Amino acid sequence: MADYYHKIHPVSVGSPAPDNVYGKGRKPSRHEQELPVTAPPQGSLAPLQPPRRKRHGxxxxxxxxxxxxxxxxxxxxxxxxxxxxxxxKPKIPDFHVDRLTVTRFDVNATSQTVTDAFEVEVTATNPNKRIGIYYDGGEVTASFNGTELCRGAFPTLYQGHRSTSSVNTEHA
CATH class of the missing domain: 1.20.5 (Single alpha-helices involved in coiled-coils or other helix-helix interfaces)
Incomplete structure (x- = not known):
């Protein structure tokens, strides 16, 4: 098998190549052609190595x-x-006040205060096909023009899908 590497022989700059580099009477093959040896020009920088690839930590x-x-x-x-x-496909339940009854209404002229009590009937409608709603108590507030009239507790109840529940509460 033939050696395909270039043969490099030391030659000083400016001196002719020796005659016996390739042997007596032998011509260089196409892989062994003589390469000219030149010195880099004065003031030029040496060729830079390619930058090393940064490895991430x-x-x-x-x-x-x-x-x-x-x-x-x-x-x-x-x-x-x-x-x-x-x-x-969840939907928000609807609430409607069916009945509001004033059960007590007292005016104290000396302290200028009003005490009242209300009875409220609320209807809650669940429009969802596949979702039941569990009401874990809570608080209901009745107000008029931004003035709170009464406050009371909302009972704990479960409302199945597509059902309507009616709740009676008393507020003081």
Whole structure:
């Protein structure tokens, strides 16, 4: 098998190449052609090595993986929420005051205060097909033109899908 590497022989600048580089009577093959030897021009810089590729540390890799995991989890959570919204199609329940009765109304002229009590009947309608609503108590406030008239407790109850419930409460 032939040797395809160039043969380099030391030659000083300005001196002719020796005659016996390739042997007696032998001509150089096309792979062994003589290359001219020249010195770099005065004042020129040596050729630069290509820049080394920067290697990223463990911290950078850990940060990148953390960002990828957070993005994947956010996309998965968004897709899950979108699917659940499309399946259940949630709607806000409707509340209507059916009856409001004043059971006590006292005016104290000396202290200029009013004490009152109300009885309220509220109808709650759940328009959802697949969602039941659990009311865990709470508070109901009746106001007129920004002035609070009374406050009372709302009872705990469960309202099934597509149903209507009527609640009676007393407020003082």
């Amino acid at each position: 463990r911290c950078c890799r850990c940060l990148c993986w953390t960002v990828v995991v957070v993005v994947v989890l956010a996309v998965a959570l968004g897709a899950t929420a979108g699917i659940l919204y499309a399946v259940f």
